[in-house]
Amino acid sequence: xxxxxxxxxxxxxxxxxxxxxxxxxxxxxxxxxxxxxxxxxxxxxxxxxxxxxxxxxxxxxxxxxxxxxxxxxxxxxxxxxxxxxxxxxxxxxxxxxxxxxxxxxxxxxxxxx
Amino acid sequence: xxxxxxxxxxxxxxxxxxxxxxxxxxxxxxxxxxxxxxxxxxxxxxxxxxxxxxxxxxxxxxxxxxxxxxxxxxxxxxxxxxxxxxxxxxxxxxxxxxxxxxxxxxxxxxxxxxxx
Numbered sequence: 001x002x003x004x005x006x007x008x009x010x011x012x013x014x015x016x017x018x019x020x021x022x023x024x025x026x027x028x029x030x031x032x033x034x035x036x037x038x039x040x041x042x043x044x045x046x047x048x049x050x051x052x053x054x055x056x057x058x059x060x061x062x063x064x065x066x067x068x069x070x071x072x073x074x075x076x077x078x079x080x081x082x083x084x085x086x087x088x089x090x091x092x093x094x095x096x097x098x099x100x101x102x103x104x105x106x107x108x109x110x111x112x113x
Numbered sequence: 114x115x116x117x118x119x120x121x122x123x124x125x126x127x128x129x130x131x132x133x134x135x136x137x138x139x140x141x142x143x144x145x146x147x148x149x150x151x152x153x154x155x156x157x158x159x160x161x162x163x164x165x166x167x168x169x170x171x172x173x174x175x176x177x178x179x180x181x182x183x184x185x186x187x188x189x190x191x192x193x194x195x196x197x198x199x200x201x202x203x204x205x206x207x208x209x210x211x212x213x214x215x216x217x218x219x220x221x222x223x224x225x226x227x228x229x
Contacts, residue, residue, distance in 0.1 A: 036220075045220075046217065049217065090156060090157065101159060102159065103158075103159070105155065
């Protein structure tokens with residue numbers, strides 16, 4: 001069965017620190033990859049997505065992610081976090097066979113002013 | 114951007130009753146809708162994939178007779194929790210996709226179900 005794992009359950013950073021959140025998936029076929037963010041009390045929102053082409057994708061609010069196929073990874077990065085980045089971050093995978101999404105367990109990010 | 118609504122946002126019911134949750138795409142037609150369940154401090158668990166005009170596809174371990182899904186139109190999918198029990202208390206979230214290949218989901222705000 002497909003699975004998505006996020007290794008960091010809770011991350012605490014000071015403002016201006018750099019962020020990297022890990023995401024690994026287990027699926028041997030073609031995948032589409034996503035990062036979603038859920039701010040406190042709000043809906044899930046799409047941060048960025050990878051379908052094909054340049055493995056380094058840029059999303060909203062200064063976030064980017066790199067797809068490394070050999071490592072089955074799609075890590076999320078931001079060079080300098082802000083207090084407003086405090087949220088839950090979810091990695092998700094869409095396989096090309098099942099038309100179904102699988103989410104990681106999420107990472108809670110707290111940014112201290 | 115695309116807007117997805119859910120109704121109700123919060124429901125409390127007695128054990129044994131059935132509860133219907135609606136998911137609507139307000140400004141686009143959604144050929145595919147997903148239903149998720151989210152436990153406190155945990156990730157979203159995909160329950161089922163709903164395609165307009167056909168039967169929903171349920172994930173392993175999800176009882177199709179307990180969680181009835183109807184996707185009767187391109188803008189509406191409903192999830193009915195039948196004979197609800199306290200262990201069904203959870204946060205239920207739907208998402209809708211514009212296109213056939215479901216590559217971008219738009220999420221609803223969720224419905225918090227509490228079963229007494």
